[in-house]
Amino acid sequence: MLDKETxxxxxxxxxxxxxxxxxxxxxxxxxxxxxxxxLKPHRILDLxxxxxxxxxxxxxxxxxxxxxxxxxxxxxIEVAGREGRPNLHFMVGDGEEVTGVEEWDLIVSxxxxxxxxxxxxxxxxxxxxxxxxxxxxxxxxxxxxLELRTSGFQVNSFLSADELRQLAAxxxxxxxxxxxxxxxxxxxxxxxxxxxxxxxxxxxxxxRPADLTAFRRFRARHPVVVATFEVINGLLFKSD
Ligand SMILES: C[S@@+](CC[C@H](N)C(=O)[O-])C[C@H]1O[C@@H](n2cnc3c(N)ncnc32)[C@H](O)[C@@H]1O
Numbered sequence: 001m002l003d004k005e006t007x008x009x010x011x012x013x014x015x016x017x018x019x020x021x022x023x024x025x026x027x028x029x030x031x032x033x034x035x036x037x038x039l040k041p042h043r044i045l046d047l048x049x050x051x052x053x054x055x056x057x058x059x060x061x062x063x064x065x066x067x068x069x070x071x072x073x074x075x076x077i078e079v080a081g082r083e084g085r086p087n088l089h090f091m092v093g094d095g096e097e098v099t100g101v102e103e104w105d106l107i108v109s110x111x112x113x114x115x116x117x118x119x120x121x122x123x124x125x126x127x128x129x130x131x132x133x134x135x136x137x138x139x140x141x142x143x144x145x146l147e148l149r150t151s152g153f154q155v156n157s158f159l160s161a162d163e164l165r166q167l168a169a170x171x172x173x174x175x176x177x178x179x180x181x182x183x184x185x186x187x188x189x190x191x192x193x194x195x196x197x198x199x200x201x202x203x204x205x206x207x208r209p210a211d212l213t214a215f216r217r218f219r220a221r222h223p224v225v226v227a228t229f230e231v232i233n234g235l236l237f238k239s240d
Contacts, residue, residue: 012075014200021198025111028138029054041065041105047095048112052080059085096120100128113139126171133238141179141230152214161232174237186225189218
């Protein structure tokens with residue numbers, strides 16, 4: 001897991017161009033929205049809101065609700081805040097430190113949980129949700145970037161849907177989790193790494209000799225790169 005200062009710095013740096021590179025994250029957000037059951041939430045929190053696309057969509061979809069977008073990267077919040085809504089508020093903050101009790105009807109988190117301590121966030125979200133509240137999230141599973149991992153690159157570790165289910169089961173009355181793989185083609189390894197960097201993700205190649213060797217070997221073997229992204233969708237209901 002990366003330290004928070006690095007996460008903040010990387011995402012703040014990528015914020016101005018993030019939306020241009022985030023087609024997959026936008027598709028995940030669309031899936032998250034489509035998966036929501038009929039709701040009339042009054043208070044909505046978006047954990048790791050990034051540039052605020054999904055947060056704005058929620059504010060438009062639920063005009064009666066007060067919506068808060070929270071992100072640890074000040075650069076993200078700066079970009080998010082450029083386009084407001086009367087019922088929308090963005091703030092810099094750590095999603096692992098949510099402290100409220102029965103405050104929110106709906107907590108969403110798109111493509112972010114993999115950066116956080118999931119056990120802590122799920123426990124805090126369960127406490128922060130009202131009695132009939134819902135946590136709806138997407139995240140990445142362990143098959144993500146398996147082409148790089150199996151070729152000797154250091155790739156972040158991701159929790160599986162089963163591991164998330166085990167964490168969520170004692171905290172939520174109903175746990176619905178699904179996972180599917182999305183394949184993305186890149187003209188080469190360099191382009192894939194550039195893509196990850198522009199998203200603010202840690203690039204899995206350092207200047208360590210082992211990484212450079214893996215990079216050169218991979219480039220020679222794979223003129224075109226197909227990368228796997230395992231997408232996990234979760235709906236966690238506080239009560240039945
Ligand atoms: C891949 S981006 C997703 C952004 C947005 N949800 C989207 O769908 O485009 C992950 C976001 O999580 C934020 N993040 C990472 N760690 C965080 C933390 N501890 N608390 C709040 N936000 C965090 C990053 O700054 C980044 O904006």
